[in-house]
Amino acid sequence: MSIIIKSKPILIFIIIGIFFTGCADENESDISDEDSELALELWSELDGYINWQQHSDFTGIVQSSSVHGDYVQIWLNETAMLGIDSGGYSLPLSSIIVKEGYPDSTGNNVNNVTVMKKITEYDSENNDWFWASYKSSGEINDAGKINNCISCHNPGKDYILFVDW
Ligand code: HEC
Incomplete structure (x- = not known):
């Protein structure tokens, strides 16, 4: 007892x-195990993105009225850049676009790092984009086929909103 x-x-x-x-x-x-793993891999692929190329219509910190912040900055990996330059409708597989959102024009404080990466047969209904949002430390906020991201980005050419080409 x-x-x-x-x-x-x-x-x-x-x-x-x-x-x-x-x-x-x-x-x-x-976040599914598969998506967490993809998000972790993607974060390591992003290493050094602040040295990636920027689009000539969207260079440096730009004022924005999007959900991402009052100011944003966007970088593209080489594959994405080549895709846009080639003028085709869809960006090639392995294209990555990274975006930092800021509360002000200094860019010293990062709200979030949001990313889209095109992965083979990841989401055939929505042009195979994998969506992810990170804190600037790399901590994952969300990742996967995120409805919120998809529905707002849907009207863009290949789901891309910052530029038309
Ligand atoms: C309510 C609308 C909205 C939602 C929700 C949204 N975005 Fe965006 N996003 C935009 C707009 C507008 C731009 C264009 C740049 C700008 O004006 O800031 C953009 C740009 C981007 C870009 C740069 C490439 C592009 O398409 O222009 C990435 C990457 C991105 N968003 C990722 C995400 C991710 C990841 C999510 C979900 C976690 C998300 N976005 C949710 C509106 C949205």
């Missing part, structure tokens, strides 16, 4: 532990 009473607090700790672990898992499960 005394063993049962003594173990009660332990039992409570275990129950609380399970409860909190359960909650943490629930939050994470919004």
Whole structure:
């Protein structure tokens, strides 16, 4: 009997532990394992993006009225740049576009780093874009086939809004 009473607090700790672990898992499960992995890989691919090319119509920190911030800055990897320069409708697979959003024109504070990458057969209904949002530290806010991103970007040529080509 005394063993049962003594173990009660332990039992409570275990129950609380399970409860909190359960909650943490629930939050994470919004992003599938596959999408988390893709988002991690993508973040390492982004290494050094601030030295990537920018479009001549959208260079440096630009004022914006989008959800991304009052000011934004956009970089493209070589594949995306070549795709836009070639004038075709769709950007090639492995195209990556990165965008930083800022609350002001200094660019010192980054709201979020939002990214789109075209991945083979990732989402054939929506031109195979993989969407991701990170904190500037690389922590993942969201990743995958994010409806919010897709529906707002849908009217753009190949889902791209900052430029028409
Ligand atoms: C309510 C509309 C809206 C939503 C939601 C939205 N965006 Fe955008 N996004 C824009 C606009 C407008 C631009 C064009 C640049 C600008 O004016 O800031 C843009 C630009 C971008 C760009 C640069 C390439 C391009 O398409 O112009 C990326 C990358 C991007 N957004 C990623 C995302 C991601 C990832 C999400 C979801 C987490 C997202 N966006 C959600 C409106 C939106």
